[in-house]
Amino acid sequence: MKELYADIIVDISHEKLDRPFQYRVPEKMRGILEAGMCVTVPFGNGNKLIKGYCVALSDKCNFDPARTKDIVAIVKNGVGVEDKLIALAGFIRRSYGSTMIQALKTVLPAKQSVKKLEHRTVERVMSREELISLLGESERKKQTAKARVLRELLEQPSIPYEWITGKLNVSGPTVKSLEKAGALRIVSTDSYRNPVKLTESAECKKSLSEAQQHIVDSILSEYEEGIRGTYLIHGITGSGKTEVYMELIEQVIKKGKQAIVLIPEIALTYQTLLRFYKRFGDRVSVMNSTLSPGEKYDQCERAKNGEIDVIIGPRSALFTPFPDIGLIVIDEEHEGSYKSEGTPKYHARETALEVARLHGASVVLGSATPSLEAYYRAEKGDYKLFTLTERLTGGTLPDVSIVDLRQELKEGNRSIFSRRLQELLADRLNKGQQSILFINRRGYAGFISCRSCGHVMKCPHCDVSLSEHKGGSLVCHYCGYSEYKPVKCPECGSKYISGFRAGTQQIEEKLKELFPGVRTLRMDADTTKTKDSYEQILSAFANEEADVLIGTQMIVKGHDFPKVTLVGVLAADLSLSVGDYRCSERTFQLLTQAVGRAGRGREPGEAVIQTYQPEHYAVVHAANQDYESFYEEEILYRELSGYPPAAHMLAVQIFAKMEESGKVLAKRLADVVKSMGLQIQVMGPSSAAIGKINDIFRFVFYVKSENYDTLIQIKDVLEEKWKEWQPKWESVQFDFDPMNSF
Numbered sequence: 001m002k003e004l005y006a007d008i009i010v011d012i013s014h015e016k017l018d019r020p021f022q023y024r025v026p027e028k029m030r031g032i033l034e035a036g037m038c039v040t041v042p043f044g045n046g047n048k049l050i051k052g053y054c055v056a057l058s059d060k061c062n063f064d065p066a067r068t069k070d071i072v073a074i075v076k077n078g079v080g081v082e083d084k085l086i087a088l089a090g091f092i093r094r095s096y097g098s099t100m101i102q103a104l105k106t107v108l109p110a111k112q113s114v115k116k117l118e119h120r121t122v123e124r125v126m127s128r129e130e131l132i133s134l135l136g137e138s139e140r141k142k143q144t145a146k147a148r149v150l151r152e153l154l155e156q157p158s159i160p161y162e163w164i165t166g167k168l169n170v171s172g173p174t175v176k177s178l179e180k181a182g183a184l185r186i187v188s189t190d191s192y193r194n195p196v197k198l199t200e201s202a203e204c205k206k207s208l209s210e211a212q213q214h215i216v217d218s219i220l221s222e223y224e225e226g227i228r229g230t231y232l233i234h235g236i237t238g239s240g241k242t243e244v245y246m247e248l249i250e251q252v253i254k255k256g257k258q259a260i261v262l263i264p265e266i267a268l269t270y271q272t273l274l275r276f277y278k279r280f281g282d283r284v285s286v287m288n289s290t291l292s293p294g295e296k297y298d299q300c301e302r303a304k305n306g307e308i309d310v311i312i313g314p315r316s317a318l319f320t321p322f323p324d325i326g327l328i329v330i331d332e333e334h335e336g337s338y339k340s341e342g343t344p345k346y347h348a349r350e351t352a353l354e355v356a357r358l359h360g361a362s363v364v365l366g367s368a369t370p371s372l373e374a375y376y377r378a379e380k381g382d383y384k385l386f387t388l389t390e391r392l393t394g395g396t397l398p399d400v401s402i403v404d405l406r407q408e409l410k411e412g413n414r415s416i417f418s419r420r421l422q423e424l425l426a427d428r429l430n431k432g433q434q435s436i437l438f439i440n441r442r443g444y445a446g447f448i449s450c451r452s453c454g455h456v457m458k459c460p461h462c463d464v465s466l467s468e469h470k471g472g473s474l475v476c477h478y479c480g481y482s483e484y485k486p487v488k489c490p491e492c493g494s495k496y497i498s499g500f501r502a503g504t505q506q507i508e509e510k511l512k513e514l515f516p517g518v519r520t521l522r523m524d525a526d527t528t529k530t531k532d533s534y535e536q537i538l539s540a541f542a543n544e545e546a547d548v549l550i551g552t553q554m555i556v557k558g559h560d561f562p563k564v565t566l567v568g569v570l571a572a573d574l575s576l577s578v579g580d581y582r583c584s585e586r587t588f589q590l591l592t593q594a595v596g597r598a599g600r601g602r603e604p605g606e607a608v609i610q611t612y613q614p615e616h617y618a619v620v621h622a623a624n625q626d627y628e629s630f631y632e633e634e635i636l637y638r639e640l641s642g643y644p645p646a647a648h649m650l651a652v653q654i655f656a657k658m659e660e661s662g663k664v665l666a667k668r669l670a671d672v673v674k675s676m677g678l679q680i681q682v683m684g685p686s687s688a689a690i691g692k693i694n695d696i697f698r699f700v701f702y703v704k705s706e707n708y709d710t711l712i713q714i715k716d717v718l719e720e721k722w723k724e725w726q727p728k729w730e731s732v733q734f735d736f737d738p739m740n741s742f
């Protein structure tokens, strides 16, 4: 029998991960020891016994076999913070297909000395009365920037300087002039331990509504009984979910436990943070991408040492090394950003459930438009579902009209604005109210449809739309099926069959032609390249520096605009036919969020959805803000076609320097899968939607199975084959239940 060797890491810190030591695996541990397990090994000249972690197994010895030492024992069920992180890395490795080292690098913070950053805060100097009178004066003189700072200072005696220049979009000289006027003082501190520090931790608890209290009581009483459940709160924006999270967190902290709150980075607004800071003072900390690695490391140390109880942040905040987590909250659980794009491609929702299992914590998910995954699990009884139906922030749901663009064309309107939308835009401009124009364009959507009858060209095998490739062919992103682009619509014979090509810039131009003098702001990938530009555009719009905000999906999140009374969705079809199985879900979410942006203030709102498929269920149910009906139809489609969450899917991506060899390799891999004799379906291989990036050719195939473990098994076999073949110029990546098609 061949010898078996294990790579053991003895110093589990991010920096030493690439330096494992090899040990021999004694016979009795064979078949038991696997990557992620904790072991004891003899170390150094004195053979002192120390703890180590297994990261890989191999039958090759990289060293002198005669001098390779044996592993002494496997340590079961470690309980330390580190043991839990190792176990978590093991879970990620197994479930998402990465190496143990990659998984460890994901969960362990990189050690970095914290540079003492200069950190400035702005502190209130004037009394409240003086501030109020100065605020009144600024408002009269229409000094909106000054007024913003003063209003904030009234709420908060001390504000980080970056919030003012960044989030509030106020220039340095304006702050200086307020300092001269004696309203505030700019203070420098050299430590930057806590990104936001409040001097006053004002108690600002709301007494919960009956519906909110019911949720809190149900979850807590289960917690008391020792039940650690997963709960889904389905409630529109403003229905009081955050208030529920905070109450639950407070109760869990009282028991000496810690809480993690995940929020999509884009929704991590100052207002939200402030509410947490006001409630939990300096026991709460924030993790976001603007922190330096040193600051992040510092936050982790504070968490480990028990200096904080709550951390708020995006996906990666899940790996905060708290000793005893009691609760994990995932707000806006449906957001695509919870799935990691780098390797390992883990999903924060599933990974959170594992963290909760390791710690004995409960998980609360919240969303206005839950992911099909979460709602499906709730329907099955794995999660407990709660609903909040009333908006506590006031405002009413807007009146929505769906405009049939086919009809517009028939009646001679070739403009990108329907007559209804033009009418309403003119009305708002007259009244001095604000509007939002939304184009739900994403990625490389290149689908083809008929502008006369709305017919979309679809793959006969996968029931997703075909995408237009260079040279006039239409290709399926899943299976590679392709056909020539027709010159006439196969349904109605019209010659108006084409792709959509409208961007935000074009919309802005057309709008200005239609309404000369209209003040516009544009938000898209181009206008938000620099840091803070996103916030600056939003606050400029909030300060009524424009009549119309034109943008992509970025604008439907984050800020509230009480002055907006009209939302126009220019072409709902853009996200409806992207060529992957999630496009209806994404469209429903986007349309629901977009439509909900109108009428948040005192004036009632209206929304117009323009589309070539006015009868499509995602459009109809979004217009009615009716999640349940949408879910019913969508889950049926997923079940019939075997897409997640009804089944599981593995995307295998192959990257190659040479086109031919990549193609051959992809086919060989797919053939291996097909020959395994499993209950599966293989789609492809085909060239990826973007077939070449930076001179690297990309191929992909998909495997569908009802059983997740079957897909893991397939991944393991493919990895073995890969090792055996040792391809030189190619690489492979696995993506479980992918969020996009490739």
Ligand code: ADP
Binding pocket: 206, 207, 208, 209, 212, 235, 236, 237, 238, 239, 240, 241, 242, 243, 244, 392, 393
């Ligand atoms: P969501 O997280 O669902 O968007 P929030 O918790 O942010 O909802 O609540 C929306 C608004 O309603 C916030 O301004 C919040 O302060 C307020 N609010 C929430 N719960 C209550 C309550 N029980 N009583 C009064 N106001 C509340």
Ligand code: ZN
Binding pocket: 450, 451, 452, 453, 454, 455, 489, 490, 491, 492, 493, 494
């Ligand atoms: Zn047609």
Ligand code: ZN
Binding pocket: 459, 460, 461, 462, 463, 476, 477, 478, 479, 480, 481
């Ligand atoms: Zn297909």
